[in-house]
Amino acid sequence: MEPLVVVEDLSGGYSPRRPVLHGLTFKVMPGEMVGLIGLNGAGKSTAIRHLLGLMKPLAGTVRIGGVTLEEDAERYRRSFAYVPETPLLFDELTVQEHLRLTAMAYGIEEPVYAGRAERLLAEFRMADKRTAFAAHLSKGMKQKVMIMNALLAAPPLYLIDEPFLGLDPLGVRSLLERLEAEKRSGSAILMSSHILSTLEAYCDRYLVLHDGRLIASGTLDELRETAGMPGAPLERLFFRFVAPEGDAYGA
Amino acid sequence: MEPDLAALYRGRAGEWRKAVAPYVRDVARSGFPAIVVLAALALLSGYTAFLEDVPEGFPIVGVGTGLLTLLLMWSPLRTFLRPADAVFLMPREHEMGRYVRLAWRRGYIAGGALLLTACLLYLPLYRQGGSPTGAAALVPVLLALKAASDAGAWQERRIAFAAARRLCLSLRAALTLAAVFALLAKPLAGALGFAAAAAALQAAVCRLPARHRFPWQRLFDEEARTRRRYERFFRSFTDLPAEGEAPARRPYAARAAGWIRHSRENTYLYLYALTVARSDLGGMLIRLTAVGALAGAVAGSSGALAGWAGAPVAWLFALAAGVQAGTVRQAHRHAVWRHLYPLPEADRGRAALRVAVAAHLACAVPLGLAAALPPAFAGRWLPTAAALAGCLALVPAMALRLRRTLAREAMED
Numbered sequence: 001m002e003p004l005v006v007v008e009d010l011s012g013g014y015s016p017r018r019p020v021l022h023g024l025t026f027k028v029m030p031g032e033m034v035g036l037i038g039l040n041g042a043g044k045s046t047a048i049r050h051l052l053g054l055m056k057p058l059a060g061t062v063r064i065g066g067v068t069l070e071e072d073a074e075r076y077r078r079s080f081a082y083v084p085e086t087p088l089l090f091d092e093l094t095v096q097e098h099l100r101l102t103a104m105a106y107g108i109e110e111p112v113y114a115g116r117a118e119r120l121l122a123e124f125r126m127a128d129k130r131t132a133f134a135a136h137l138s139k140g141m142k143q144k145v146m147i148m149n150a151l152l153a154a155p156p157l158y159l160i161d162e163p164f165l166g167l168d169p170l171g172v173r174s175l176l177e178r179l180e181a182e183k184r185s186g187s188a189i190l191m192s193s194h195i196l197s198t199l200e201a202y203c204d205r206y207l208v209l210h211d212g213r214l215i216a217s218g219t220l221d222e223l224r225e226t227a228g229m230p231g232a233p234l235e236r237l238f239f240r241f242v243a244p245e246g247d248a249y250g251a
Numbered sequence: 252m253e254p255d256l257a258a259l260y261r262g263r264a265g266e267w268r269k270a271v272a273p274y275v276r277d278v279a280r281s282g283f284p285a286i287v288v289l290a291a292l293a294l295l296s297g298y299t300a301f302l303e304d305v306p307e308g309f310p311i312v313g314v315g316t317g318l319l320t321l322l323l324m325w326s327p328l329r330t331f332l333r334p335a336d337a338v339f340l341m342p343r344e345h346e347m348g349r350y351v352r353l354a355w356r357r358g359y360i361a362g363g364a365l366l367l368t369a370c371l372l373y374l375p376l377y378r379q380g381g382s383p384t385g386a387a388a389l390v391p392v393l394l395a396l397k398a399a400s401d402a403g404a405w406q407e408r409r410i411a412f413a414a415a416r417r418l419c420l421s422l423r424a425a426l427t428l429a430a431v432f433a434l435l436a437k438p439l440a441g442a443l444g445f446a447a448a449a450a451a452l453q454a455a456v457c458r459l460p461a462r463h464r465f466p467w468q469r470l471f472d473e474e475a476r477t478r479r480r481y482e483r484f485f486r487s488f489t490d491l492p493a494e495g496e497a498p499a500r501r502p503y504a505a506r507a508a509g510w511i512r513h514s515r516e517n518t519y520l521y522l523y524a525l526t527v528a529r530s531d532l533g534g535m536l537i538r539l540t541a542v543g544a545l546a547g548a549v550a551g552s553s554g555a556l557a558g559w560a561g562a563p564v565a566w567l568f569a570l571a572a573g574v575q576a577g578t579v580r581q582a583h584r585h586a587v588w589r590h591l592y593p594l595p596e597a598d599r600g601r602a603a604l605r606v607a608v609a610a611h612l613a614c615a616v617p618l619g620l621a622a623a624l625p626p627a628f629a630g631r632w633l634p635t636a637a638a639l640a641g642c643l644a645l646v647p648a649m650a651l652r653l654r655r656t657l658a659r660e661a662m663e664d
Contacts, residue, residue: 052590054587054590092525093522106515
């Protein structure tokens with residue numbers, strides 16, 4: 001099985017003189033959910049921005065769906081859907097119109113779009129908001145629209161940055177259930193979040209970023225083995241990796 | 252030490268002037284002021300010809316009442332307040348009177364100047380209608396009414412609920428209309444008594460609904476709207492990044508986007524159609540068409556220049572509508588969506604062109620018809636055909652210009 005994301009020796013940032021990321025190398029396979037974790041400023045969002053193609057690598061390569069952005073921009077962009085930390089919507093479009101625009105952009109046929117849109121609107125309890133302008137939605141509802149856009153596109157890869165901010169508990173549950181379903185159907189998910197207990201319950205593997213470096217990666221058991229903490233929860237492992245001498249829980 | 256609020260207001264006004272100065276220079280260089288001056292001269296010439304031969308039974312008082320009421324009701328308030336002031340200025344709400352008084356004074360001077368200009372234009376016509384009140388008495392009374400109306404507008408801003416606010420606005424409009432009519436048609440003493448009673452009634456009614464002590468949110472929204480309007484205007488002449496705009500639903504215009512075939516190549520077409528229908532650009536095109544149609548119809552009806560007065564007015568407005576419609580190409584030019592979603596970039600320019608042409612045509616037809624019908628009713632077929640054909644011919648001409656602009660911008664990108 002070919003990996004969906006291949007990041008090789010990626011160094012990047014906003015200035016060549018002060019790189020934020022240092023030699024990241026990792027893969028994401030189809031059908032797996034990978035948690036990207038790190039403290040504020042660790043480089044999680046910068047890494048995601050490099051994956052999105054919003055930033056040029058200073059060194060190294062990023063391949064999604066087997067191609068780099070330079071090789072085939074259209075195939076690269078159609079291979080993933082992105083849910084940003086801060087919702088990005090057009091103020092003058094309604095919820096339903098955003099879904100239709102997304103369907104058009106991803107080349108989804110109208111009958112397929114109509115069925116998926118109805119299901120998503122019901123699932124995320126947004127059916128009564130379908131004619132509301134994005135400008136008039138709460139932060140959580142805007143985030144739901146971004147999530148629905150991503151799920152509507154049903155791409156091979158989901159890039160999700162802090163998806164739970166502003167979402168109500170039912171919204172969080174709907175999102176996680178849908179991501180589970182997408183994973184079972186073969187999609188890959190790379191999700192960044194600070195809510196480690198949720199990631200622990202849903203993710204197959206983890207990438208631990210610290211000061212722009214990948215300091216640990218693997219399944220929960222592999223992380224426990226690396227840290228020498230058998231049976232420890234993800235949160236304790238995380239503290240061990242990022243603050244080995246000052247573990248908030250004590251070593 | 253806390254800054255003096257009057258100095259803060261003056262500082263913000265100065266910063267605003269400094270910020271827009273480069274854009275004002277761009278506007279000046281564009282030749283737009285010359286077009287405005289030409290249009291004003293054309294209208295003035297038509298109006299002068301009209302004054303020399305005012306038709307029997309022309310509703311002089313009715314026209315004056317409508318015009319002056321509109322100017323009295325227009326009460327803009329430039330506060331320069333931004334949402335961050337909810338943190339920094341809200342604790343000083345008790346002092347905000349000083350700040351708002353400067354904003355009010357600025358609005359009153361602008362509104363008063365416009366009112367005086369309108370009086371200057373209207374009074375020669377008014378004298379021909381056997382005016383019961385002289386200009387020397389009329390002007391100060393109108394200026395006093397303007398002050399009362401501005402005060403009423405401030406009280407409306409303070410009203411907490413939209414329904415009550417709309418009710419008070421409607422009452423103020425009705426009372427102002429009646430007071431201006433009384434002033435123009437009745438003896439001065441009686442009219443003054445009526446105006447005073449109307450002002451007292453308005454003030455009493457406006458005190459009944461629930462009111463904010465200081466309408467922060469309303470002023471934030473109003474200021475944001477004003478900034479967007481300026482930005483939209485300047486964007487016609489220069490490349491200015493767009494800030495968030497409050498959309499308008501306009502279902503009659505947005506319905507057109509629903510007719511667009513669901514396909515990937517139409518993604519931008521769909522987006523731009525909704526953008527024009529819902530954004531400030533759509534509002535501006537609608538206003539431009541309404542004002543242009545009215546001006547074209549009035550100029551055409553005046554019979555000035557042997558029935559030709561309406562055509563150039565319609566052409567000018569159709570030209571302005573074309574320029575405005577072309578600015579749709581700037582919409583979402585810097586949107587992050589372009590980098591995150593697989594939007595068909597190759598179709599972006601074509602979609603902007605198609606939407607701009609459709610919007611321009613939707614403006615040009617009513618503009619042409621409004622200027623063409625009055626001479627047609629008078630049996631003057633040449634100006635009729637010229638008004639309509641000129642407006643319609645501008646659509647492909649502006650499309651060609653826009654196509655070149657898009658090609659140039661694509662090269663630059």
